[in-house]
Amino acid sequence: MTQPTARSGDRFLAAQPRGTGVQSANLADLLERVLDKGIVIAGDIRVNLLDIELLTIKIRLLIASVDRAREMGIDWWEHDPSLSSGKRGLALENRRLRERIGELEAGRTGRRTQSPDADYEDDETPPARPRRTRSTP
Amino acid sequence: MTTPDLTWLYAVARDVEDGALDGLTGVADEPLRTLTVTGLALVVGSVPRSGFDERALQRRLADLQWLEAAVRAHHRVIAELARTGRTLPLRFATLYRDDRGAAAFLRGAGPRLRAALERVADRAEWGVKAYLAGAAPAPADIAAPADRPGTAYLLRRRAQRDALAQRFDEAMAAAREIHAALAALADRAAEHPLQSAEASGRAEPMLLNGAYLVDRERVADFGAAATELGRRFSGVRLELTGPWPPYSFADIGPEVPETVDPAGTGTAETAEADVEADVEAEAGFGADAGPDAATGAAPRIKPPEPRSPEQPAAAEGG
Incomplete structure (x- = not known):
């Protein structure tokens, strides 16, 4: 599960100051920067973004399907100990994530949302469009 | 067109x-x-x-x-x-x-953009996250009467909980120290909200989610410092990401420009301002007034409940 011997500094020094990208970046790191940081100006088109933690968890759930992730060329989960421990770990992870989504959505909307259907627990392909993603901040 | x-x-x-x-x-x-x-x-x-x-x-x-x-x-x-x-x-x-x-x-936004570009020149953003780490301390030797197993159990359990809380507090203090030490080596520092285990994908609680704008010349020092800090504080595990574009340090200040045209001859929004004085406004940026400043202060996680080895099943009940 964990990487007890991994010392940050070793990996740190191995990283190049000018690389082609961020190898060790996980989805949460990426979303919290791209969706929330950078120069913030109004522009002409106003949209509301979901809570970033909620988005992160939902996307993690979405691409927790190994096949689909491979198809898209995404491999961050291969370095993610909690997801790479096999199919069983994935199912557990999925359940935990869905519970967390339910909690977050309940917190945001002030009402208890139903936990998403349990019927794709063993499906290879989660639904393409999650049902409850709109929010009114 | x-x-x-x-x-x-x-x-x-x-x-x-x-x-x-x-x-x-x-x-x-x-x-x-x-x-x-x-x-x-x-x-x-x-x-x-x-x-x-x-x-x-x-x-x-x-x-x-x-x-x-x-x-x-x-x-x-x-x-x-x-x-x-x-x-x-x-x-x-x-x-x-x-x-x-x-x-x-x-x-x-020209002058503010120029000043902001100056601030990030030859620098990159590095992320350092700290997680609670290390093996739980062995249950202390409790002087409990061997003929009263119930009392002994409760004493052990309390000692275990106290040890975990202490370990968490120490790790949290270490994370603050690590952030201060890294910030001292960076041009600027910011803290992102701590990620939940569900978002980070890691079971261990996150204690620090820092971002640091580091000069290219000082990346080696920064890395050495991170290595040293990781060694010194065994209760935390550090994780580095980067180099990032300076997402966390791209704030350009308020939309209303500091330097208002005194004559009021034209606003910045008009389309004809092709000839613009190259005002290199040295906008003050000492204080991190960005949206980051408010987020880092209060850790919002609690130490996990200790699980008694005697009752592994009960803890999973939910």
């Missing part, structure tokens, strides 16, 4: 090298263009109005497959630009109706 497209903004750069954008495409798979106004380059793409007006975009943001791919596309453009020169990322989903609006932004 007017097209029915909207203009999606990616980044502001000092200048964009020839060919730097070749082969890159944006969030709508569109080729990228550069708008240049008074020596600043704005990298943009034309995206179809049908998919990116307010209604359509709001709907698409709920499509996680689209969103994830678009976030990566937005980041890819910015990362590529940051690799070759000083770059300020724009937040995802910054759109103007046309290039004129985008160019007006560039003109209006």
Whole structure:
């Protein structure tokens, strides 16, 4: 599960100051920067973004399907100990994530949302469009 | 040239090298263009109005497959630009109706953009996260009467809980010290909200989610310091990400420019300001007044409940 011997500094020094990208970046790191940081100006088109933690968890759930992730060329989960421990770990992870989504959505909307259907627990392909993603901040 | 497209903004750069954008495409798979106004380059793409007006975009943001791919596309453009020169990322989903609006932004914010570009020159953002780590301490030797197993159990359990709470407090204090030490080596530092285990994908509680703007010359020192800190504090595990484009340090201050035209002859928004004095406003940026400043202070996690080895099943009940 964990990487007890991994010392940050070793990996740190191995990283190049000018690389082609961020190898060790996980989805949460990426979303919290791209969706929330950078120069913030109004522009002409106003949209509301979901809570970033909620988005992160939902996307993690979405691409927790190994096949689909491979198809898209995404491999961050291969370095993610909690997801790479096999199919069983994935199912557990999925359940935990869905519970967390339910909690977050309940917190945001002030009402208890139903936990998403349990019927794709063993499906290879989660639904393409999650049902409850709109929010009114 | 007017097209029915909207203009999606990616980044502001000092200048964009020839060919730097070749082969890159944006969030709508569109080729990228550069708008240049008074020596600043704005990298943009034309995206179809049908998919990116307010209604359509709001709907698409709920499509996680689209969103994830678009976030990566937005980041890819910015990362590529940051690799070759000083770059300020724009937040995802910054759109103007046309290039004129985008160019007006560039003109209006010119001095602030220049100052911000100066601040990130030859620097990159590095992320350092700290997680609770280390094996739980062995249950202390409790002087409990062997003939009273119930009392002994309760004493052991309390000692275990106290030890865990203490370990967490120590790790939290270590994380504060680590952040201070790294911030001292950085030009600027910021803290992102701590990620939950569900978002980070790690079971251990996160104690620090720091971002540091580090001069290229000091990256080695920064790395050595992180290594040293990781060794010194065995109760935390450090994780580094980077180099990032300076997402967390791209704030350009308030929209109203500090330097108001005293004569009031024209606002920054008018389209004719082609000749603009090269005002290098030394905007003050000592204090981290950005949105980060408020987020880091209060850790919002609690130490996990200890699980008694005697009762492993009960803890999983939920």
